Amino acid sequence: MGAEPFFDMHKIYMTPGDGIGPEVMDATRRVMGWYSQNRNFAFDSQEGPIGGAAYEATGTPDPDQTMADAKAADAVFLGAVGGPQWDSLPYDKKPERGLLRIRKELGAFANLRPAICFDALKDASSLKPEIVSGLDILIVRELTGGVYFGEPKGTTVLPDGQKRAVDTQVYTSSEIERIIRAAFELARLRNKRLASAEKSNVMMTGILWREIANHLHKTEFQDVELTHILADNCAMQLVRNPKQFDVIVTDNLFGDVLSDEAAQLTGSIGMLPSASLGARKGEYLPALYEPIHGSAPDIAGKDLANPIASILSFAMCLRYSFERREDAALLDKAVETVLQEGYRTGDIMQPGMNKVGTSAMTSTILKALDRLAV
Numbered sequence: 001m002g003a004e005p006f007f008d009m010h011k012i013y014m015t016p017g018d019g020i021g022p023e024v025m026d027a028t029r030r031v032m033g034w035y036s037q038n039r040n041f042a043f044d045s046q047e048g049p050i051g052g053a054a055y056e057a058t059g060t061p062d063p064d065q066t067m068a069d070a071k072a073a074d075a076v077f078l079g080a081v082g083g084p085q086w087d088s089l090p091y092d093k094k095p096e097r098g099l100l101r102i103r104k105e106l107g108a109f110a111n112l113r114p115a116i117c118f119d120a121l122k123d124a125s126s127l128k129p130e131i132v133s134g135l136d137i138l139i140v141r142e143l144t145g146g147v148y149f150g151e152p153k154g155t156t157v158l159p160d161g162q163k164r165a166v167d168t169q170v171y172t173s174s175e176i177e178r179i180i181r182a183a184f185e186l187a188r189l190r191n192k193r194l195a196s197a198e199k200s201n202v203m204m205t206g207i208l209w210r211e212i213a214n215h216l217h218k219t220e221f222q223d224v225e226l227t228h229i230l231a232d233n234c235a236m237q238l239v240r241n242p243k244q245f246d247v248i249v250t251d252n253l254f255g256d257v258l259s260d261e262a263a264q265l266t267g268s269i270g271m272l273p274s275a276s277l278g279a280r281k282g283e284y285l286p287a288l289y290e291p292i293h294g295s296a297p298d299i300a301g302k303d304l305a306n307p308i309a310s311i312l313s314f315a316m317c318l319r320y321s322f323e324r325r326e327d328a329a330l331l332d333k334a335v336e337t338v339l340q341e342g343y344r345t346g347d348i349m350q351p352g353m354n355k356v357g358t359s360a361m362t363s364t365i366l367k368a369l370d371r372l373a374v
């Protein structure tokens, strides 16, 4: 009979991917190391390839082994995928296939993309500071359905020689219901306001989406205020008056676009983490954490990338996968502190601030953790 462990051992799977993915993942690994030394956070991490890196190593961007190992972990961390050297590969070999498959395999349908404007960065946004200061909104993007995965999908050659390409936007009522329910539940923990964005004026999926939102509101979530907004108007309102929103729920494609837009409100897309969660199976909550920025091939390998989005993804993991709210808040606070102290990577650099690279930014965050933890 073995002794009871003093704390849980968390199984973490890391798949850094391409471009700046490996650098920002290194930063996150260092932060995890700090937590294991200082906060009783025991983890056992394994690493594997995805995207272009996996294509180079194994001939496929979505290796079965990566998928199996990811599914066996308590939490999965992904860096970024993609790069110009793989642009001309056939569709099923492109790096993005790896990302889409891992989301689908994990069943991670609820993609939480918070857009928070740190006070120290309110002048870094391209919008006026009064529009973005204090901004704290959450975009809940459906992640495993819609036009990303709908069939038929493909390109055919027509008898007259021209090509015809088709993507299919498709949602079942259960897919819509589970994402809107998740968004209502998250709104309940915040300011109890949910905006549901679709195009019910032109799309059948939009009509069904609105119907289900109304039904859930009436039957389960009357304490949350529900508004419907057309996705194009939502895009406009996000730059006109973003603070009118609390939680926005939307489909896969609109969520992709609106979350990039929301990211820019916060100063830089290099700041924003994301969590993608699946339906809880007993003790197990499928979860994938990734910065929302891409692989940024132009700055890859140069120690220029902002590691904050990736580091804050670990804060989301502490909060959602391991229910360690205080530890998550500590990390959020450490990031806020270094920003207040004037440390900036190139993407958020402002006059008079202290410009640092990926690894120095990570070191300052670790030092802030040391100071804040005592």
Ligand code: IPM
Binding pocket: 081, 082, 096, 099, 256, 292, 294
């Ligand atoms: C994102 C990205 C991905 C997406 C790409 C890289 C496939 O833009 O996570 O937002 O479109 O979902």
Ligand code: MG
Binding pocket: 256, 257, 260
């Ligand atoms: Mg995107």
